[in-house]
Amino acid sequence: MSDVESLPKVELHLHLEGAAPPEFIRTLAAEKNIELNGVFDAQGAYAWTNFAAFLETYHKACEVLDDPEAFRRLTEAVLAKSAADGVIYTEIFIAPDICGGGDPVAWGEYLAAILQGAETARATHGIETRFIPTCIRNLGPEAAVRAAQLTVDRMGPMVTGFGMGGEERHLTAADFASAFEFAREAGLGITSHAGELCGPHSVVETLDHLRPSRIGHGVRAIEDPELVRRLADEGVVLEVNPGSNIALSVFPRWADHSIQALRAAGVPVTVSTDDPPYFHTDMRYEYRMLADTFGWTTADFTALNMTAVDAAFCDVDTKTRLKARLTGDTP
Ligand SMILES: [Zn+2]
Numbered sequence: 001m002s003d004v005e006s007l008p009k010v011e012l013h014l015h016l017e018g019a020a021p022p023e024f025i026r027t028l029a030a031e032k033n034i035e036l037n038g039v040f041d042a043q044g045a046y047a048w049t050n051f052a053a054f055l056e057t058y059h060k061a062c063e064v065l066d067d068p069e070a071f072r073r074l075t076e077a078v079l080a081k082s083a084a085d086g087v088i089y090t091e092i093f094i095a096p097d098i099c100g101g102g103d104p105v106a107w108g109e110y111l112a113a114i115l116q117g118a119e120t121a122r123a124t125h126g127i128e129t130r131f132i133p134t135c136i137r138n139l140g141p142e143a144a145v146r147a148a149q150l151t152v153d154r155m156g157p158m159v160t161g162f163g164m165g166g167e168e169r170h171l172t173a174a175d176f177a178s179a180f181e182f183a184r185e186a187g188l189g190i191t192s193h194a195g196e197l198c199g200p201h202s203v204v205e206t207l208d209h210l211r212p213s214r215i216g217h218g219v220r221a222i223e224d225p226e227l228v229r230r231l232a233d234e235g236v237v238l239e240v241n242p243g244s245n246i247a248l249s250v251f252p253r254w255a256d257h258s259i260q261a262l263r264a265a266g267v268p269v270t271v272s273t274d275d276p277p278y279f280h281t282d283m284r285y286e287y288r289m290l291a292d293t294f295g296w297t298t299a300d301f302t303a304l305n306m307t308a309v310d311a312a313f314c315d316v317d318t319k320t321r322l323k324a325r326l327t328g329d330t331p
Contacts, residue, residue: 004291005284007301008326010308011082011090011272013216013239015165016071016114017062017098018275019078022046028064028073036060046278051197051248054278062098068113071099075117083125085283089322091130091313093163096150097139107150115158128322130160130314132191135179137166144179152186160313161189163216168198173205180210189313191216191239196250200224207236214239214311219250221267222258232266237311242290243281244274254293270308302326 022044029036039060041047046061048054065071075092082090094114100106111131118129133151135144144164151162162183164176173194184190192210195203196217203221206212207230218238221227231238240259251257263269271290276282290296296304309322 013272072113072117079121083127132161134163138170148179164192173209195220237268241274247279
């Protein structure tokens with residue numbers, strides 16, 4: 001069997017701050033003389049025990065990311081790691097509420113720095129990137145509309161989607177319909193987190209009110225056979241993050257993960273890492289575990305990556321180039 005870890009990969013679900021390598025955060029903290037108590041364990045990895053502690057550590061680590069230059073360097077560091085793991089195309093979530101606190105001018109400066117980091121990574125590592133600004137669910141509908149407006153203001157060749165992250169148990173999808181309507185009307189690709197910590201009803205509400213072409217996670221759809229059929233029939237693509245789900249105990253073990261059953265039911269699934277250093281994973285590890293657990297072969301992973309390219313928020317020429325690279329038709 002060929003080594004699945006070395007295959008070219010397409011990733012659709014990665015949070016920029018959540019992908020920050022711990023050593024990058026440590027370096028920045030030392031440069032800025034910021035004390036990061038409780039962020040790292042004895043081995044130097046991110047320290048957390050449950051979802052609340054994970055969020056707390058995440059936000060503490062983000063304290064060192066306090067200017068556009070930090071985000072430029074972060075983007076380069078994250079993309080260098082992705083490229084080293086064989087990722088040829090990635091879509092990354094960023095949040096206008098984190099990058100500049102929702103201020104339009106500051107957001108423009110942060111975004112310019114992030115795009116510069118991605119251009120450098122493309123030139124250095126050949127990795128292609130698109131960004132999906134997100135609203136943060138627990139900040140509420142008004143902040144979501146503002147995030148959508150800031151995204152539309154700055155949409156362009158590398159800013160191609162709009163999404164929603166944050167605490168899934170807060171409010172309902174319908175509360176955010178106007179933000180998503182605005183983003184969709186402007187021509188942005190639409191995705192939203194759902195069906196991770198909350199059950200199938202969260203996915204149904206998201207489909208009904210936000211009308212996304214993709215769902216972030218969506219793995220708990222498996223609890224509702226009718227919803228599984230709907231996802232398959234409508235071709236809604238799931239951005240599945242198995243290692244993240246195991247780390248947060250959405251499923252107890254890899255063998256219990258719903259990705260295999262969803263795939264067998266005809267739901268288009270893709271594989272990503274979410275916040276990889278927090279969940280002790282990366283794209284190589286995900287592929288290895290899926291191969292070991294479910295017997296997925298090179299052909300399975302190539303099909304998975306083709307699905308991801310079809311669902312990607314990028315132009316047709318880029319998709320054609322990516323497919324050629326996945327099938328080995330070009331270097
Ligand atoms: Zn996520």
